[in-house]
Amino acid sequence: MDFTYLINELTKGFTSFTWGSAFMIAVGLVLIALAVFKEYEPVLLLPIGFGCVMANLGMSADTGFMKVIYDAGIKTEIFPLLIFVGVGAMIDFSPLLSQPSMVLLGAAGQFGIYGTLLLALWLGFPLNQAASIGVIGAIDGPTAIFVGSKLAPEILAPIAVAAYSYMSLIPIIQPPIMKLLTTRKERLIRMEYSPRPVSRLTLVIFPIFVTVIVSLIAPDAAPLIAALMLGNLLRESLVVDRLNKAAQNEIINITTLFLGLAIGATMTAQSFLNLETLKILALGLAAFVIDTVAGLLFGKLMAVVTRNKVNPLIGACGISAFPMAGRLSAKMAQDEDFENFILMHAMGANTAGQLGSVIAGGLLLALVSGLV
Amino acid sequence: MDFTYLINELTKGFTSFTWGSAFMIAVGLVLIALAVFKEYEPVLLLPIGFGCVMANLGMSADTGFMKVIYDAGIKTEIFPLLIFVGVGAMIDFSPLLSQPSMVLLGAAGQFGIYGTLLLALWLGFPLNQAASIGVIGAIDGPTAIFVGSKLAPEILAPIAVAAYSYMSLIPIIQPPIMKLLTTRKERLIRMEYSPRPVSRLTLVIFPIFVTVIVSLIAPDAAPLIAALMLGNLLRESLVVDRLNKAAQNEIINITTLFLGLAIGATMTAQSFLNLETLKILALGLAAFVIDTVAGLLFGKLMAVVTRNKVNPLIGACGISAFPMAGRLSAKMAQDEDFENFILMHAMGANTAGQLGSVIAGGLLLALVSGLV
Amino acid sequence: MDFTYLINELTKGFTSFTWGSAFMIAVGLVLIALAVFKEYEPVLLLPIGFGCVMANLGMSADTGFMKVIYDAGIKTEIFPLLIFVGVGAMIDFSPLLSQPSMVLLGAAGQFGIYGTLLLALWLGFPLNQAASIGVIGAIDGPTAIFVGSKLAPEILAPIAVAAYSYMSLIPIIQPPIMKLLTTRKERLIRMEYSPRPVSRLTLVIFPIFVTVIVSLIAPDAAPLIAALMLGNLLRESLVVDRLNKAAQNEIINITTLFLGLAIGATMTAQSFLNLETLKILALGLAAFVIDTVAGLLFGKLMAVVTRNKVNPLIGACGISAFPMAGRLSAKMAQDEDFENFILMHAMGANTAGQLGSVIAGGLLLALVSGLV
Amino acid sequence: MRELMQTGWLITGIGMGLVFAVIIILWGLMALLMKLTSREKKTKLESEAESDLLTEMVFLQEDQNDLKKKAAAAAVAIGLGLIQDAQSGPQINEQNTEINAWQAVTRARQLQNQIIRGRR
Amino acid sequence: MRELMQTGWLITGIGMGLVFAVIIILWGLMALLMKLTSREKKTKLESEAESDLLTEMVFLQEDQNDLKKKAAAAAVAIGLGLIQDAQSGPQINEQNTEINAWQAVTRARQLQNQIIRGRR
Amino acid sequence: MRELMQTGWLITGIGMGLVFAVIIILWGLMALLMKLTSREKKTKLESEAESDLLTEMVFLQEDQNDLKKKAAAAAVAIGLGLIQDAQSGPQINEQNTEINAWQAVTRARQLQNQIIRGRR
């Protein structure tokens, strides 16, 4: 009988526990607290936080059952794609289709990706990591995880954490920028809303055409756009109610739980507690700010071009962050004038941002794979 | 910096796109249109069609995330079996149990399997492929995929597409044959329906006994019959409501979506666009016709033997294609005489066809494995 | 053409069928009958029974699709953990939190683990097998499967079958012991129930703290306790209703079905029909008895210490077997006195037993890994 | 080629022969099963109802929400007389006492279909 | 370093250029789609309702329970006037005839939000 | 053999000792937790209701169907007085003001069980 081994075995929980582990558990607890008591994106921050706690209690994504989940879902890219099938099934593109020009705002809200990439390069990150950090500026979880896990899996955890944490902080990050960059007069602009009816045929054709066009021009974005548009087709076809419900419920709920846990389980003290992580978190914030600024400036441009028929606030929805950003812009307009309802326009710009983010993420992947 | 590579990377979507890809995307769009606007088996044709579109935009089952899904579900045989668990949970065998002689029609409706096998051999297909093509005549998706993926995975896509497309066309394929082969007098035959009550004990014992007997006689059909009967036992046991609902909802819905996508993702231009595919599609149609003819002739035989107590129309339900074929026969009888209700008899023959198809598929697998 | 091979192929179902197979199929049928007609843990005994039938018809966990399921769920430890996520989401710890001293009963109810280990050693089992048999005394399916599959996968089937079968027989096993060891006067003891309100903060903090503490002291129990407490956190956080429902429905239902089938599929005649199995089944029963006796004696001790403020019957709930044991104790008390409601105290002790079982299982794993 | 066709005919003969053999065995089994259990009076409908009660008792405490839903749905359905209609699918046992009930329901559904078809 | 930054600027230029290019193509596609299908009168709401009927017919026999639930829920919702409120989300088609209806509903929700916010 | 049994007794001693140790630590933790949070007045029921409201707000636009169902179910349940009964499971907080309520409900359920058992 080997008592030394026995004692090691019985105390291994403590001997492998470090100050770093304790700190990271505290980080996990903060994420959980934000989820539970502040309701900041709880369906993601709670699993990420719990995964982080587990990772620093010996259950990291490098070993055991969490590795099984990580390998099955993140390495294969399946989890972000399944989430996109569910998200697609929840998106209504008719506000966008009835006002096609709104789609431009979805392009403007992607400047943060490249601005952050440049900042990251300037701070000394190699190109693949800089691009992965930049993709936080897509402000869309599945896109960030899909691109990040392909270009720089070693920094996937901080990227995902930044993406989801700041996304949950949108109601805190965006308003000051929106007030700073727009005048009260601009915020008071009312937008006409006499939507053209969107036929079922249009709603069915749209996701298919988008899949074909985006897959041809940005083939690296093909899986993301195909998953998103498959979900939307399930929704708009109106003939596969069972599949539509499965996408919006079972598939997205189960995947979200395990995606969150798996991301959290990569947040071990060894891999997370370093200066790079802090830099990435700072750059992520920059990405959100640059995106919002670019979106608002483009919104102001549209206001000028259309002679005040566009409220610049909806520029801030082009960043993606569907559907929070859309609601926030509408709320900001109402805070100035209780009778000013721009929600439909904001949702149009917001869904455009969703499309723009996926396209920009795919193009970035192609460009960087081509240059690294 | 390698600009040539960059340009290649950015244009790879177009350079790898061929006329064949365009044609196959059009095929995918036709399948989607049939699903959405004609409601022909939409839960399967829509995913297959979308999978076909994806396959020809670079997301085929040979690579990336679709390969992950294909390998996890089709190669392991898991998907067709899971679908059978759900189908079993949806089948009520009591119409069959209260009229056991109906089960004979489930044997007659399998001649199409062997007729098509002979035709395929005659057209020059090797035995394994001929048998796989023949199994389209099982007129049952999971059986066709299960047998086809074991005997000739290289032609699985056209087999699955034929099986599901023609199944959705049953209301167009069968009626002319039914009218041609039966007289108005025969179609007017009313069938007595005084069902003996089927006890719960019978309904519980039946799936278990079928599993044991079929597994012994046709061990290659064992997984299929076991999955089907497991689902039915979950249903009839009345004590595992949670599992029964999971089988009828979560399990079958999620599997159906991914099975369809995975099958569709094998339909690349390279593998699908050739003369063989056309032959297989033609042979598949033959299989449906031969099955229906054989079923109807056997129905007429039963009408003679029973002295016009059996309406020959229910012979057409023995082909399987549960539950469409059953409803169609009942509808045909009512079209002649509004007060003639043979739905219960038709459903009995139809569930018998389901059993017969699985048994015939398993026996075919054994015979061909033994002879190849 | 090779006729010998053909005949072999067509008769292989019968030639590989033995008296042992027939006997084991009968065992499977008995399990199914217990599930269907006696409603003894039907959601587990029905799949286990059907898996057993399948295993002895050529569909065992050693080959084909059942091996795929076994490898994906049992070898990776994922299935018991997923079930625990669902169980955790169903447990309400507030009865325990409002009467913390009840937790002691959860420790007392684990003596059966070690008593059985000693008996098994005495009967000649090697240490790893003896410990696996002992863990039947955890009286908790996922814990038994988790520990058993790590220490002695070769005897996992009888362990799981014993665990679930006896658990379903709790209403038959416990009452005579309870009557034997307690006096009528003891059973009549009424327990005060003026619960302190349990705040939401407490309910949220509790699962996290338990995860941290248990993972540090008994790291081998970490995955089990983390899964259980993750589920409970999903429940008590009140902000992730989608994930909570997914855990309580989709996740646990699907997993339960496949876990049962996979366990049943290991019950082939070769591996199950031997003297060891009989010994394990007998030892499993001993484990249940020893657990109950120890729990009741500790309950009597608490009655003495608290001067008859604790009804010893609730000691029998410390064995785990959540939630049957808790309900049974409450029922026993009411059978003596219709107005004596101790359900809340019983559920407190019962949830304590759930915690105790996981902790004891993890410690056992550590001790035996350290000594083998 | 000729040999292959011969093999094909052989497979067809053995295959269809075996299919009929298995199906005839199933026929016998089903007839036997029905004969053996015909004494049992309890129909599926009754036992189902009873079992539902038991199930609901068992799950009373775990699935409060679910139960609540079921109860609410059932209450409404009863109130609106919907249950009668909704259960008239291919399960035959509900109607096993009178043929007229089955025929009546079937005709009603048929009429309904025609109405909807007309709309289409 | 300098070279890397140059690469970065290059990527930025090409990347944002292509994003705008793709988005402008989508704009054209969407405008074209809306133009081509504008003749079609049928709105989504109507076809949805019709399709629901058909779907329910098709699934009548498989999904009795589900149908029963839907029917019960619908009945209650109608009775309580809930459908009007529940469907007033971001789907615009319901309100496409009168702007006032949309504004009215939106304001009502806004008031409701304020009440709840006040509670918080 | 003897040595193995000795090991067994050792494992038993250490194992049960550690189980009790961990459980006693949990006891302390729980007592401490209850003490620290006892000042917080808000009970679970209240916060649950409030949170539900918030959740429904957040998901208002995504889950219209779901909301509709919930609303309908809730309406019916209230109407029929089912909510009271359905929530009377092992969650104790609803009854934390009066013991009588708990006992009354428990007795009612007990009677109900007896009735059903009688039927069986």
Ligand code: NA
């Ligand atoms: Na963006």
Ligand code: NA
């Ligand atoms: Na067939």
Ligand code: NA
């Ligand atoms: Na225990």
